[in-house]
Amino acid sequence: MIRAVKGTRDLLPPDTAVWNRVESVAREVFRAYNYQEIRTPILEETQLFARGVGTDTDIVSKEMYTFDDHGTSLTLRPENTASVIRAYIEHRLDQRPGVQKLYYIGPMFRRERPQKGRYRQFFQIGAEAIGSDSPFVDAEVIEMVTEMLSRAGLSGFILLINSVGCTDCRPRFIEKLREALKPVAPGLCADCQRRAETNPLRVLDCKVPEDQPAIDTLPSILDSLCEFCAPHFAAVQGYLTDRSIPFEVKPRLVRGLDYYMRTTFEVTHGNLGSQNSVLGGGRYDGLAESLGSNVHSPGIGFSIGEDRLVMTVDQASGAALDIFLAPLGDAALRHAGELARELRRSGVSVEVLAGGKLKRAMELANKLGARYALILGDDEIAAGQYSLKDMQSGEQHRVTREELFTRVAVKTK
Numbered sequence: 001m002i003r004a005v006k007g008t009r010d011l012l013p014p015d016t017a018v019w020n021r022v023e024s025v026a027r028e029v030f031r032a033y034n035y036q037e038i039r040t041p042i043l044e045e046t047q048l049f050a051r052g053v054g055t056d057t058d059i060v061s062k063e064m065y066t067f068d069d070h071g072t073s074l075t076l077r078p079e080n081t082a083s084v085i086r087a088y089i090e091h092r093l094d095q096r097p098g099v100q101k102l103y104y105i106g107p108m109f110r111r112e113r114p115q116k117g118r119y120r121q122f123f124q125i126g127a128e129a130i131g132s133d134s135p136f137v138d139a140e141v142i143e144m145v146t147e148m149l150s151r152a153g154l155s156g157f158i159l160l161i162n163s164v165g166c167t168d169c170r171p172r173f174i175e176k177l178r179e180a181l182k183p184v185a186p187g188l189c190a191d192c193q194r195r196a197e198t199n200p201l202r203v204l205d206c207k208v209p210e211d212q213p214a215i216d217t218l219p220s221i222l223d224s225l226c227e228f229c230a231p232h233f234a235a236v237q238g239y240l241t242d243r244s245i246p247f248e249v250k251p252r253l254v255r256g257l258d259y260y261m262r263t264t265f266e267v268t269h270g271n272l273g274s275q276n277s278v279l280g281g282g283r284y285d286g287l288a289e290s291l292g293s294n295v296h297s298p299g300i301g302f303s304i305g306e307d308r309l310v311m312t313v314d315q316a317s318g319a320a321l322d323i324f325l326a327p328l329g330d331a332a333l334r335h336a337g338e339l340a341r342e343l344r345r346s347g348v349s350v351e352v353l354a355g356g357k358l359k360r361a362m363e364l365a366n367k368l369g370a371r372y373a374l375i376l377g378d379d380e381i382a383a384g385q386y387s388l389k390d391m392q393s394g395e396q397h398r399v400t401r402e403e404l405f406t407r408v409a410v411k412t413k
Helices: 015-032 046-052 058-063 081-090 135-152 169-181 190-198 200-205 209-215 229-242 306-312 330-345 358-367 378-383 401-412
Strands: 043-045 065-069 072-076 100-109 121-130 158-163 261-268 277-283 299-305 323-327 350-352 372-376 385-390 396-400
Touching (some): 015 100, 015 121, 015 135, 043 046, 043 081, 046 072, 046 081, 081 100, 081 121, 081 299, 121 306, 135 158, 135 229, 135 261, 135 299, 169 200, 190 200, 299 306, 323 358, 330 350, 330 372, 330 378, 330 401, 372 378, 385 401
Parallel strands (some): 323 350
Antiparallel strands (some): 043 072, 065 072, 100 121, 158 261, 261 277, 277 299, 372 385
């Protein structure tokens, strides 16, 4: 038997109903904040991620799916911010008026060890606001994230925020951090020993429990923010407080991508275990320039791990079958086909049993979770009245065609 590739999976009903609901909520929230959809290729030139994400990140050094295509190195996208900025530059979206607010929903690919909520093909819901460095935009993006999670049915999540400084103050902090790491690095994990030399800031993002006591002794970047970054971060906190959005400042939060600067944020949830992040994001004011733009294009964005979000929301909220038609006989089956067509056009979900006895029909309607079952026989058709059964209460009524449409339509709104 041929099975799905390790780290991938089939999404099956009824679970796909929850996925559709989450994506529908996301699109509603994006529309409310005036974001428009962008769809980028899942294949990009490898150099895009090496330059954008950073060669010293785990994503680029360990996790990308890269292959040679007749002399060109291509990579399945491991994330989408770099792709969106590439499209922004290529199609000169900086020439359009106002902040460019773009969102995406789609698959990403990383060759990491499969674990709870993490897959080698995974899905992200993300957004980018490009063209403003205002802390007001930062707060609005974070507000949009919390609104989306709440509407999707997620409660009990924790918003963590931090600032990682800019190209002025961060290098000075990194040197201070590098000095502080010298006496403790030998006792850290192998990855952190390497990062202590190549990318010290990434040590703060270590998830190895045994390393945390040593990491807690390292200096805080918040003590090294410059005259521009400190008030920017204070303003972000103020805007969030104005909107009654609870948050925690976490000085060790740096995220895993090199392009972040100033505001970074993450949302965690207890139901996901030790790897408890639902989404992450931050500001990337120099990313466009690093990818070849001649125009300063500051931006901020986020990505939600849709696989992990779906795991935490109410699984019982999937779509149910509205009505099950049980025709008795060939004439009734023809009538049921015509009736089902009209019901479906009115937005009602319908299943028709093409042959079978009444007892089996009721058993199947119950197994499918139908709200109603409608019995159609020669007598019902001749009388112009159907027998409608409420599958939850067990009550059964005779209804006309008009009454049927009214009752089912009301219940499905």
